[in-house]
Amino acid sequence: MSTTYVITFVVRPSERSRFLALLNPVLDAMRDESTFEYAALHVDPSDENRFQLHETWESHADVVDVQLHRHYRAAWHHALEEILERPRDITIWDQLRAD
Template sequence: MPVTYVIKFQVVPERRAQFLELLNGVLDAMRSEPMFHEAILHRDPSSEYRFMLYETWESHEDVVNVQLQRPYRRAWHEALPALLEQEREIETWEPLRADHK
């Protein structure tokens, strides 16, 4: 069953460019994964340093056991403590309906 993750980030202001560079590399690599559905990166209109990532995958088990172990994620995961003012907020959701134009 597909799973959606809603992940919120509060980025250290001086690390915004590095945060986006590393995250964009991960998002670009994820696009070719067979279990990947979609990802949308949002920025809080009231803060240049607050982001929300919405990503959907085919399987939570695949994400935990395979995707999080991918080599292209290593630099991203290692850098996160220095990039963020606080821990990420991660929520898991099950999609019921999708409408696209």
């Protein structure tokens, strides 16, 4: 079954536009990957600088071994330390059931 990554970002207010400008092309490119299933980006209604990303992929091994190393992710990953208030919170969930 699929694996979902729930990633929470707290972005520096001055870097909000840059965060979105770097993330949106990554999300667009992911759609073309054969093991990609779904992604959704959320914003906290009480804090415009707190985001949560849900990414669902067919295989955790593929994400770790292949997807994280895609060229279109390089600028995004390189900028995270400057953009974020603190490190990302990443949790990994394995799907048990889909209806």
